[in-house]
Amino acid sequence: MSNQWRDIVRQHELPAISFHGLRHPYASLMLAKGVNIKVIQQQFGHANIRDTLNIYSLH
Known part of the structure; x- marks a missing residue:
C-alpha cells in the first residue's frame, strides 16, 4: 500500500x-x-487507550 x-x-x-x-x-x-476515542483506539490497534490519548488527543 x-x-x-x-x-x-x-x-x-x-x-x-x-x-x-x-x-x-x-x-x-x-x-x-x-x-469516541475508544473507536479510534480500536481502529489503530492500540492495546492501551493511554497510547491513543497520548499521541492523538487535542492539547
Missing part, C-alpha cells in the same frame, strides 16, 4: 507525507468530529 500511496502523491503533486503519516490527521479530524 505504501508504494501505491507514493505513486498517488507523485501523480497528483501532493505534499510529501507517508501513508503512515496520514494517521495523525485522520485521528485529529475524527476527534474534532466527536468520534
Whole structure:
C-alpha cells in the first residue's frame, strides 16, 4: 500500500507525507468530529487507550 500511496502523491503533486503519516490527521479530524476515542483506539490497534490519548488527543 505504501508504494501505491507514493505513486498517488507523485501523480497528483501532493505534499510529501507517508501513508503512515496520514494517521495523525485522520485521528485529529475524527476527534474534532466527536468520534469516541475508544473507536479510534480500536481502529489503530492500540492495546492501551493511554497510547491513543497520548499521541492523538487535542492539547
